[in-house]
Amino acid sequence: MVSIIVTHKRDLFYLRDCFESIKEQEFKDYETVLVIDHTEDDMDGIIEEFKDAINLKVYYLEDKSGVAAARNLGMDKATGEYIFFLDNDDYLYGDTIKNLLDVMDEDSDMAYGVMKHTWFRREGYNENQASQDEEKLEFLNKFAFDNPIEYRLQRYRKLDKLTVLAALYKKSLFTDNNIRFNEKQTYYADPLVVIATLKYAKNIKCNEEAVYIKRHHNDKLNNPAISQFTREETMPDFFVAYKNSVKMAGDNKVLSDHLNLILAKFITKEYVNKLRWSEDERWAGEYYKGLVECARGFNTKAIKKHALKGNDFNRADRKLVDRFIEGDFEKVKKASLKVLAVRKIGKMFENKKVFNKTIALHVFNKMKLKENYIVFESFMGRNCSGQPKYIYKYLQENYGNKYKYIWVVDRKGVEIEGKHKKCKRMGLRYFYYMNRSKYWVNNMRQPLSLIRRPETIMLSTWHGTPLKRLVFDMDDVHSANPRYKEIVYKQTREWDYLLSDNPFSTEKFQSCFLFEKEKILEYGYPANDPLYAPDKEEKAKQIKKKLGIPEDKKVILYAPTWRDDNFYEAGQYGFDLDLDVNRMQELYGDEYVLLLRLHYFVVDKLDLSKYGNFTVDGSSYDDITDLYLISDILITDYSSVFFDFANLKRPILYYTYDLDKYRDVLRGFYLDMEKDLPGPLLLTNDEVMDAIKNIDKIQEKYKDRYEEFYNRFCSVDDGNAAKRICEKVFDLQ
Ligand code: C2G
Numbered sequence: 001m002v003s004i005i006v007t008h009k010r011d012l013f014y015l016r017d018c019f020e021s022i023k024e025q026e027f028k029d030y031e032t033v034l035v036i037d038h039t040e041d042d043m044d045g046i047i048e049e050f051k052d053a054i055n056l057k058v059y060y061l062e063d064k065s066g067v068a069a070a071r072n073l074g075m076d077k078a079t080g081e082y083i084f085f086l087d088n089d090d091y092l093y094g095d096t097i098k099n100l101l102d103v104m105d106e107d108s109d110m111a112y113g114v115m116k117h118t119w120f121r122r123e124g125y126n127e128n129q130a131s132q133d134e135e136k137l138e139f140l141n142k143f144a145f146d147n148p149i150e151y152r153l154q155r156y157r158k159l160d161k162l163t164v165l166a167a168l169y170k171k172s173l174f175t176d177n178n179i180r181f182n183e184k185q186t187y188y189a190d191p192l193v194v195i196a197t198l199k200y201a202k203n204i205k206c207n208e209e210a211v212y213i214k215r216h217h218n219d220k221l222n223n224p225a226i227s228q229f230t231r232e233e234t235m236p237d238f239f240v241a242y243k244n245s246v247k248m249a250g251d252n253k254v255l256s257d258h259l260n261l262i263l264a265k266f267i268t269k270e271y272v273n274k275l276r277w278s279e280d281e282r283w284a285g286e287y288y289k290g291l292v293e294c295a296r297g298f299n300t301k302a303i304k305k306h307a308l309k310g311n312d313f314n315r316a317d318r319k320l321v322d323r324f325i326e327g328d329f330e331k332v333k334k335a336s337l338k339v340l341a342v343r344k345i346g347k348m349f350e351n352k353k354v355f356n357k358t359i360a361l362h363v364f365n366k367m368k369l370k371e372n373y374i375v376f377e378s379f380m381g382r383n384c385s386g387q388p389k390y391i392y393k394y395l396q397e398n399y400g401n402k403y404k405y406i407w408v409v410d411r412k413g414v415e416i417e418g419k420h421k422k423c424k425r426m427g428l429r430y431f432y433y434m435n436r437s438k439y440w441v442n443n444m445r446q447p448l449s450l451i452r453r454p455e456t457i458m459l460s461t462w463h464g465t466p467l468k469r470l471v472f473d474m475d476d477v478h479s480a481n482p483r484y485k486e487i488v489y490k491q492t493r494e495w496d497y498l499l500s501d502n503p504f505s506t507e508k509f510q511s512c513f514l515f516e517k518e519k520i521l522e523y524g525y526p527a528n529d530p531l532y533a534p535d536k537e538e539k540a541k542q543i544k545k546k547l548g549i550p551e552d553k554k555v556i557l558y559a560p561t562w563r564d565d566n567f568y569e570a571g572q573y574g575f576d577l578d579l580d581v582n583r584m585q586e587l588y589g590d591e592y593v594l595l596l597r598l599h600y601f602v603v604d605k606l607d608l609s610k611y612g613n614f615t616v617d618g619s620s621y622d623d624i625t626d627l628y629l630i631s632d633i634l635i636t637d638y639s640s641v642f643f644d645f646a647n648l649k650r651p652i653l654y655y656t657y658d659l660d661k662y663r664d665v666l667r668g669f670y671l672d673m674e675k676d677l678p679g680p681l682l683l684t685n686d687e688v689m690d691a692i693k694n695i696d697k698i699q700e701k702y703k704d705r706y707e708e709f710y711n712r713f714c715s716v717d718d719g720n721a722a723k724r725i726c727e728k729v730f731d732l733q
Pocket of ligand 1: 470600
């Protein structure tokens, strides 16, 4: 029998996935030993539900606490011949335990599987996103099965990565050798046990088919996993764990060399940065001393050997390690600056962006700030549009030469009216202007690495009223960069003002960005100003002409949003056109033109050639406000475009063919799609075609709801948003 030991302290919402995955194990002869560590969660329901299904036995830690004590108790209570540790926030494939057992025989006392990392619940688990380790695996395969210890160790070259998870053990390996977790430690409880098992195990097997899925917590700030606490919090335990592990390794060369490697990596990669950049003085004090103690008895030859094996220790690194062994702080400090300098220079020549950033920091940032420079950026330099465009336009028209206007553009041929300069995002000129300009106006997030001066004023306009949950209001984050929450938190701290279009956005921005209300300007959206302009009909005629749409044809604008899980890489998304354009053309080709506008993240190009004049590709058209002006009907899904379009009071249809997935798995919404929207949710093409036919009836049916919606979301916009904002943010005197 296998005893699966699960420890639980908090985060009940993760535990269901863990239990479900135990329930689905193909190998059935197991017990689940759940050790509860003084939790505040109400466990009764879940225990009752899974009691029989996973042969659950529940124990409570009484006078002790912590994962080490919980696992020790779990081992004491385990009655199986084998034990397997499973954290309450992780889960398994159905064949994980079976695959591990398959490779074990009479003589073997442990078997390793592999660990894959995910940011998602089981429901949204995506093999492609989780298998980021694969490349690493290929590299590691060369150590493969003839040397399982090396194989295991090479995966984990940081102390906190040495884990007991993803492995099946004979219980006797622990009991015969008295291997236990150190209950005095909150962090780094695993390394000592890992080293001990590797030391005492006589026969270790591996099976790459046995997968353990480790779930990262995407909100380090509010809900960190043990491994996500800051170094400063965990350093005291680091020292204890390291020293105990070295003692345990004893004269086992493979293990002690590996611990040397871990320490050398820590010193040369992490410590140097802490010493240089951290404001915490302990890095020069007690942590430094702790590391010097750890480095005693250090085997420099092992480091040289590792260097030969391609573990990237250059001469400066090795010198620094030597200085640590000598233990003279001033020399350590000097050597660590050298390590950083060597690395920086290396990177500067490898990577142009690093070169530019370095010049920015040391040169541009020291030049005089230009009080009248304003940098504008819209959709990461894709075009001149959105709120920045209309703020720019207002300033150009009313304050012309008072300012120098700089546009960040990333594509050739972006049309920008008025006198201005251009610079390419992340290029040298970009850094020059960013570092010298007093004002930054941006409708998305600025690069994390951008260093701003205290005097810089950053106006974030954002790009829409949120329907889809954002950042801290999201549970799982399914976009290509799962570090989203952490990154956005840092970026938004830099914003001096954030624009909002309505009281609803003001409220949501506070929770989703953890942002202060005082900095939110609920002044309306400048990009919606043209929707209130007296000459908007005239303007619409010109736009239609520019797009080659006959004046007598009505326009249906289809503007869907992007899908978080349909991507090639960060910022590069795919899109599958579900709308039956053929049918629409057959039915309504005489009366309408279909204007297709994909989200700016979507890189897929639509082939519309077969539809002749019925379709117009508006995806690369700069400014969606122009497209609103000429459209008689908007079809969208979960895109915030409808909040803006509603200013025109024209009919809106929602083609939400994947509503359940989008709402329940990918994002979740702030509004009740069924109750709050000013138009119908259409799930099939039949319904879309019908709705177009009956558009007058729909307008009538949704009249009251539209009115309510308009009052709630559009009532701040009045055509003067740009003016209000400029008067508040810029020094116009
Ligand atoms: N947009 C567009 N064309 C589309 C979809 C969107 O031009 N087919 C533009 C619109 O200006 C819209 C903005 O991108 O207001 C945001 O689009 P969403 O589809 O809502 O997507 P997202 O970029 O995820 O922003 O608070 C708003 C949210 O952040 C959503």
